[in-house]
Amino acid sequence: MKKVIYCILTISILFTVSSCNLLLVAVRNIPTFFEAPEKVKNKITQPIRKDVKLSALWIGHATVLLQMDDKVIITDPFLTETAGEFARRVVEPGIEVENIPPCDLILISHSHFDHLNLASIEMLAEKNNNTALVFPADLENYIPDYDLKLYRMKNDNGYGSKIIGESKIINGIKVTSVFAQHWGGRYGVDGYLWGDNAFTGYIIEYNGMTVYFAGDTGYDSLKFKQLGAIFKIDLALIPIGPCADCKQCGTYSHVFPPDAYSIYQDISAKWMIPIHYGTLHFAQADPMEPVFAFREIIKDNKAEERVSILGIGEQKILLHK
Amino acid sequence: MNRLIIFIQKLRFFIILTAILIAQSTLSQLKDENTFLKWGSWALLQTIPSPAFFDDRNEVTSGIKFGMQWHVVPVSYSFNSNKYVSPFNFFYIKPVNRFSGSVETFFEPSLIPGGFRNNSLKKFMYNAGARLVLPVFHKGEYLAVSLGAGYYNQQSFERKYDGVTYEAGVYSFFGMLGLKFQYNQYGLNRYNLSLYIKYY
8 A cells, every 4th residue: 555655646746846837936926816916007098000000019928919000910918817827917917908909810929828828819809700819830739719710830840940830821911930949838747748849939921011929939049040031020029038047048948138139139120029027927036127137238239229128008109101 | 455556566667767757858848749758647647646535424423534536538529629629539638628618428436545434335436427517717727617427336345336426526727626526326425525636
């Protein structure tokens, strides 16, 4: 009997160790459950304007509402108060859900709980069933059916050798899945052990404008330079966290501020908006820590006019008609 | 019980090898699927039992016994799967397929290590049947419920007690943690309450 119990204990410990990253996130988020998310003042009620050609509204974390002429695109929608039940927002979403117009594209970069929020997709699906839900291969295993048009994009099994997955014209917009260095999975072990590759970055091209959404990625100088050589990117949405020691280089799967700025330089984008910080407790530091470090980098490089650090709920109009 | 121990001893090599692979892989997230590692770790995870409490009564007195229950889902049919995945899952059940709405068959062996005291039932029993799983919040990831019915089999040293069992469950944390209540036809072990722990 003792042997059986030892076996069971061993397996349970292995399971716990394999999922330790999720557990750490859960532990770090305990304090957030005792305070309501910070309110966003003066939320924008009409994010889409007729006189605007290109704009970006940062809703928080990796969620950005893009206007490209008459098209509306939202990235990794996270509009609820919690992500995966155990991570609560520290700041509420930067726009009221009812003020988000029907979208042409919903882009999902990967299957992690802070990027793939099933309830948020449902909220957007209720607005318009002509919306396209675009996601990388393998992510189909993590989404139910929605009243949306589903598009699965190839990603070269996690971009082992290529940097381009595939291109598709979706609702009149050219969407290309491109290199990201991350990992898939959603429930701990499946991501860490089972080699799930549900992750990607995106290039969105419409009416002569090109936007790059990095999703969540680590840094590979060569591949980002190749990407910059292929696409003439106007706006880049690049993550800068999570990080504790944010002046250092990032990890295999996450860029920290110095690498994020390197990506921006490698791809030769015209403008950049940093994302993936200030919304959830991931690292041991303050969620705003990445932007403090990033601000210094921007100042040192005199890039204040090209890089816009937005507050949650703030909109940057980049091109007028 | 001895048979179970012998069986586990036979699997020693497999368990150790999988454990080593898991320990290595946890340090550097695997990029490519390793079939042995995937199915080996999945099989190991299925052996984690769910703690359960079993009703232990006779005509005069009653008590509660602690035991372990394993949850096996041979077939699941999801009525909310997307166009890229099959609605049918066999044994390895994708959580979102299951908890966004599904019907499934189940087989649940139970073991009461300390044995029953008030009735003469043996330590091992099982139940099998079908259940309906319905999402409540976040497509079932935050909260889902189930209702089911089936057949249960228990034996005493003298006779077999088998009959109908009814069950209801609530699930949270992507459906990996839940609470399940079971009502059995025979009075010797009328109510069971168990945690529900299942990964895929």
